[in-house]
Amino acid sequence: MTPSACYRGRFAPTPSGPLHFGSLVAALGSYLDARAAGGQWLVRIEDIDPPRCPQGADSIILRQLETFGLEWDEKVRWQHDRHEAYQQALEQLAAQGLAYPCSCSRKQWQAYAIYPGWCRDGLSDPDKPAAWRLRSDLARRPIIWQDRLFGYQQFDPADLGDVVLKRKDNLWAYQLAVVVDDAEQGITDVVRGLDLLDNTPWQRQLQIALTLPEPRYLHLPLVVTPEGQKLSKQNLAPALAEEADDVRRQLFQALQALDQTPPAELATEPPTSQLHWAVANWSVGRLTPSEHRFSP
Known part of the structure; x- marks a missing residue:
């Protein structure tokens, strides 16, 4: 990618618990892509679902990012204000x-x-609480884009269904919130896990309908357990350790999970040194479009 000060990337975790190794890989990938392009890297806390977000989890996430040397530009945004x-x-x-x-x-x-x-032509039960859905059959379709790793993508969102935009409990849904916030923050590049690739068609429908910019997308290969299970908070993936030796080890392993082939001697270096090497040597071309089985 040609270095550009116009590049604006972001890491946008849901504060449902501390970051785990899979989260670190996603954060690191987005950070390196932004820094290698000479751009900005922002952090947004996606806390639109309070029942899933225990108090203080956002502070833990921000501390973890700092511990791993992932410093952000501009003030952190919280979706609950939006x-x-x-x-x-x-x-x-x-x-x-x-x-x-x-x-x-x-x-x-x-x-x-x-x-x-x-309910497309009217509420089936007007006496019940109502959510709001996207008419995916009327919005732009099919949706076509070029993923920076996985290449040509074509989806018909009508085959995926009318996604919820606002829930019955009046909480906002992810698809609408992420599109509005990415546009408001001027995000040019979205770098995130492959598990969110099939969310992109709805998001691009919304961007087109709302006449918002359409960022470039890079979906990173998922990190899974040796048994093939995705690392996630729902699957009780352990939180990142924060002792100095563990931080160096986990950061080095995250670079390996991103196929960046860091030199062995980098494994004992502090985060600043590892990140300096990683930014200078970041290459999307090294990424392989397949799951990475890993035991952090």
């Missing part, structure tokens, strides 16, 4: 006929692979 922006975007979509209220429960349509769109 209700008005999300509401404005939802109203804009509704005015175009691209968002509609839905009173159906998951139990009602559990026999279907995707939500059947029963």
Whole structure:
């Protein structure tokens, strides 16, 4: 990538618990891509789901990033402050006929692979609480983009279903919030895990409908356990250790998981030295588009 001060990347964790090794790989990949391009790297806390976000988890995440030397530009943003922006975007979509209220429960349509769109032409039960969904069949389709690692991508979001934009409990859903915030922060490049690749079609539909910029995407290979299970908080992946020796080891292993082939002697160097080497030698071309089985 040609170095450019216009590059703006971000790491946007959900504070449902401390970062684990898979989170570190995602954060490191986005950080290195931004720094190697001479750009900025931002941190956003995606805390729109309070029941999943224990108090203090955001502070732990920020401390972990600092411990690993991943310093961000600009002030940290929190999504819980962004209700008005999300509401404005939802109203804009509704005015175009691209968002509609839905009173159906998951139990009602559990026999279907995707939500059947029963409320597209009016609430099926006006007396029940309603979520808001995207009319994926009316928004731009198919969605085509070029992923920087996985290449040509084409999806018809209508085959994926009408994604929820606002929940019945009035909490905002990820798809709308991430699109609005990426645009507001001027994000040019989204670097994240492969598990989010199939979210991109809805997000690009929303970007087009809201006339927002469409960032470039780089989806990183997933880090999985030796048994093939994705490292995640839901799967009880252990939190990153924060002792100095462990930090050096885990950072070095994260560089290996990103296929950057760091020299062996770098493993005992402090984060500043490891990151200096990694930024200078970052290459998307080294990434391999397959799962990485790893035992951190």
